[in-house]
Amino acid sequence: MDDDSPDIALSDLQLALMRTLWERGEASTAEVVDVLREAGRPLAHTTVATLLTRLEKRGLLSSTREGRQIRYQATVQEHQVQRAMVTGLLANLFAGQPSKLLSHLVSEGSIDDDELAQMRKLLNARKGGRHA
Helix, strand or coil, X not given: CCCCCCCCCCCHHHXXXXXXXXXXXXXXXXXXXXXXXXXXXXXXXXXXXXXXXXXXXXXXXXXXXXXXXXXXXXXXXXXXXXXXXXXXXHHHHCCCCHHHHHHHHHHCCCCCHHHHHHXXXXXXXXXXXXXX
């Protein structure tokens, strides 16, 4: 799947499943259930299996069968999902204007002093000629 895929928007629960696979490389349904349970999200095995199957149908996961067990691997990287979801957020909530998103974060107090310093550093690096 390429970086510009439009179908990468994920729910909070789908992101939790994907994070499990990004961290582990691959996992069975039972392993994903265990990780989610440990994180305070107890879900039925069948629910997780359905979600994994749907993510696979969307092309975000692949699977291999080992005996009776199916193991899943992410086919997209975390940065691809982040890029797609932030692009969607900017387009839908902030009229495609990153400055409006930043203004919202700053005015809502969502950014602490350390994060603000890191953002200034990134902006200064960009201003200094490092254009991505």
